[in-house]
Amino acid sequence: MSAPTAAVGRAQPRLEGREKVTGTARYAVEHPADGLAYAWAVQASVAKARIVRVDDAVALAEPGVLAVLTYANAPRLAPVESRELLLLQQPRVHYRGEIVALVVAESLEAAREGALLVRVDYDTEPHSSVLTERHPSLYKPDKVNPNFPTDTCVGDFDAGYEAAEVRLDQTYRTPAYHNNPMEPHASTAHWWQGRLLVHDSSQGSGDVRDTLGRLFEVPAESVRVTAEHVGGGFGSKGSPRCTPVLAAMAARHVDRPVRLALTRQQIFGPIGYRTPVIQRVRLGADADGRLAAICHDAFSQTSTTTEFAEQTAVLTRALYAAPHRRTTHRLARLDVPTPSWMRAPGECPGSFALESAMDELAVACGIDPIELRIRNDTDRHPEDDLPFSSRNLVACLRDGARRFGWADRDPAPGVRRQGRWLFGTGVAGAAYPARSPVGSARAEARPDGTYQVGINATDIGTGARTALWQVATEALGVPGDRVRISIGDSDLPPAYVAGGSTGTAGWSWAVDKACRSLRRQLQEQYAGSVPPGGLSVFTDTAAEVAALEKVARYAFGAHFAQVRVDVDSGEVRVGRMLGVFATGRVVNPSTARSQLIGGMTMGLSMALHEEGLLDHRFGDWVNRDLATYHVSACADVERIEAYWVAEDDDRVNPLGIKGLGEIGIVGSAAAVANAVHHATGIRFRTLPIQLDKLLQHLPAG
């Protein structure tokens, strides 16, 4: 631990940075175990079928192969809500790539070879894997993720829209996006004396423990799941996924510890992905751009096993004022893997459509797009009719405009040509809910003068561990090198998963409370010294969270992008991205900035690069590695900046912290797409914007 003090708000390097860069930090499949065996997944090569037969004889004859688990012999699992987790229970295939067998062997190589030798015979059925807005299976889910109303309606949209002077009606399309954390999904599982220990690459080991307990019908206390270091997740490890379940099944079957890591290729589907989305947005405004009516209809897909309803239009309920408004969500049930969370589910695709439509409206009304957003700002949540705990969208737009040099912008599209390049700039607004879920923590003063703080938070590379240590240190009022923080272990006091941008807000609150009560007790009962046996305090924030006043809580932001388009090749290059955010109190500026520019880059990646290429004949995506599924590289953005405006918000939660893990991706794709329009005069409503699409429209020469 470097700095002796670690006040909240000071830039602080990651506590575990040295272990990570020197390779000593242990990830899920780096934990040693005696008698370890290795597992390898076998995936279905058809999209919909009954499994007629699994021939494992050749695989079993392979030297080193210990077992082949299939629906016929795998341990039985008790039901849980996500049917994706009921692995190897039935002779059925619900999507191409579903795991249909697991080979367990003495070595990784033998398991891998064994997996190639397993033969599965299928009785195939016709499948449907392409989302359309007219798909026969479309239905209205009861709620959208996590529990928002499916449709909302305020005023009379149809009448408001009909009466509007300026009307915009456009459809936006985004493809499937695949979460690609550096560390693919991986687990090591070990049963001994009826207890189960799992090292899992997870965003929330508590949920994994509870789920494993239910699946294997053992008390949750008999299960321990650790996730001390996690190489990213982007939501795909936010709830239990296949690897801990399969590893635990295999470990039980062969009665040895088992290690299972999926390959890069294997994670494209079975671990979740962002659904493709089709969005129709209608905006009705007066000639000055004041919105009278907003309607956002979203179509996305789910699987036949488990429902996942992307909350695409939920952002539109909160962002701009308008008296008449409607949002709807419909789902098509396809023969595909279940989509799931990916960084800012809902807000991310939703903001692409809404913020592109706002740009189109600005053009239609001849109003500067920043001014248009300012005119439609609101101080009450437009649907819930609640005040905002704080709302600094306009401050972000103004501060960003100043830093970016927006003032001199000529709004005319397609006119800034230098040599072979067309230049343009774009802007987009952003919002993301600022939640603070209940958490619990333990703070302990030890006789040697050190403090031990424990909470089952997870650091998926964000810097959460370091931020919590800063919070603990400040609350205890002692030098940082006397404070130890433990996270990522289901035996620690329970706390919410690392998801929904809630971590730093919710966990900090619990840590702060535990540390402050410890400090108070030491002062009040022990005159400020530590008793010989030490002192430990456990607290949770349930009462405080329940008592929070009813206000709308959001972080806000504004994105600016400058792009250039090569008129010969159609290549788009991003010269500059700039984001300004209002995220309350920032605990660690250095890791906060890394989260924000990471999100912004991911939005750029969505705008220009990422696309799961579906082959409907097979029913799955054919680009399944990082050479063919392009994510932005460093060279794809020449200059990237993230700033935040000062925001003192004591109504969001007592610490004034709003999360910032996701807001960076909300709106950034729209800013890039809007800049491409400004550069070329071509409006792209389907992502990604690739050179072939531009070439079709660019004037030759």
Place this chain on the structure above:
Amino acid sequence: MRTFRYERGTDPGQAVTLVAGEPDAAYLGGGTNLVDLMKLGVARPRLLVDVTRLPLDSVEPLPGGGLRIGATVRNSDLAAHPTVRRDYPVLARALLAGASGQLRNMATVGGNLLQRTRCYYFQDVSRPCNKREPGAGCSALDGQNRDLAILGWSPQCVATHPSDMAVALVALDAVVEVLEPAGAREIPLTEFHRLPGERPDQETTMEPGGLVTAVRIPALPYARRSTYRKARDRASFAFAAGSVAAAIDLDGPLVREVRLGYGAVAHRPWRARLAEEALRGQPATEENFRLAADEELAAARALAHNAFKIPLIRNLTVRTLVELTEGSVEPAAERGR
């Protein structure tokens, strides 16, 4: 476990004997392509003969001008070679436009020429592919074929050769020196890679077991004015969506000589001879560059998703030739990404 033997090649003759003596043997260069394909189950060699210690790692000037480049010279070293940078900027630029710094440090000249297609279906053993398994069918023909061929393809295979380096070499009239079981031979690079025809599994005209020992590029003084232009979907670490290697020699306002290579358009690095012919002796104008490209691309047949390659290659041809004739190409070889 699928085991394989590993042997270290000590001299070219011994390496060829080892590989020729075993049906499922392969040479191992930097391994940046072969090892990936082994992990995917696409390549399943029983014997790997490592060629990287063979004495084939030097770049030597040839008596009458030109260079002989050993087959195991690393892509990074070749790109940084002073003679290459000065006399053949097109080659340095093509190399630096490929892959990433780490990959170029490993990749060898021989391995780069013999790297396999990036067709999605070829790399996934769960999908039919004639190149992997003759007769199985071509999944790309009616599938995701945006990256694949517009020239010289057959219904059996529409794959492209993915190399950047080879496009520059083909424009430079490179000759491949090979050692086959029957002895040494030279093959012009234009004839080294086959078009797919009925046998997409046969990718080169080398005899089975053949070892690439060197690539020779003849003297070409005007290649000092040459360049490589690669269009790609992201700014670095992406294969070409289309590329053009070009060198031009002017005789006043007329084109005396010109070389054009096209990348990401066919099963082989494509030498655009029709375009070259159309330009020879003609005024070096933008209009003529366009007509010449059209001449070459007249035979192009687009698949469902790659029609964009025709205007792309046309535009890149015009632009590289305009830049070369106007002298507006930046002098230093561009930095690798």
